[in-house]
Amino acid sequence: xxxxxxxxxxxxxxxxxxxxxxxxxxxxxxxxxxxxxxxxxxxxxxxxxxxxxxxxxxxxxxxxxxxxxxxxxxxxxxxxxxxxxxxxxxxxxxxxxxxxxxxxxxxxxxxxxxxxxxxxxxxxxxxxxxxxxxxx
Numbered sequence: 692x693x694x695x696x697x698x699x700x701x702x703x704x705x706x707x708x709x710x711x712x713x714x715x716x717x718x719x720x721x722x723x724x725x726x727x728x729x730x731x732x733x734x735x736x737x738x739x740x741x742x743x744x745x746x747x748x749x750x751x752x753x754x755x756x757x758x759x760x761x762x763x764x765x766x767x768x769x770x771x772x773x774x775x776x777x778x779x780x781x782x783x784x785x786x787x788x789x790x791x792x793x794x795x796x797x798x799x800x801x802x803x804x805x806x807x808x809x810x811x812x813x814x815x816x817x818x819x820x821x822x823x824x825x826x827x
Contacts, residue, residue: 697773708752718750718758725762742789743782 698706700715708715726746733741747764772778
């Protein structure tokens with residue numbers, strides 16, 4: 692098991708793909724295809740845009756210019772930002788905008804107000820039509 696490491700593409704070609712840049716390009720292409728299919732599938736499950744998602748891929752150089760790719764994990768809100776300083780603000784602002792349905796072309800929701808409307812529920816007015824006793 693390894694900790695997350697952020698390395699440049701050139702180092703990845705050298706250390707993980709045995710200096711085979713076409714194999715890494717193939718892995719990137721396959722991962723993109725898999726990712727696009729996952730996103731299309733998720734859109735069939737909800738009409739809401741997905742504010743945050745992380746997909747983990749395992750990529751392996753299988754031959755000269757060839758790679759195999761497996762989708763390992765799909766996660767929500769568990770993303771590691773690996774030194775992306777603006778990441779938490781960008782990502783969690785998108786989550787808040789999504790939760791409160793604040794859609795805007797602004798990168799953050801600063802200046803937008805969320806209006807809370809208190810609702811009073813009168814327990815004596817509660818009527819349950821879903822019971823089986825047929826007395827109401």
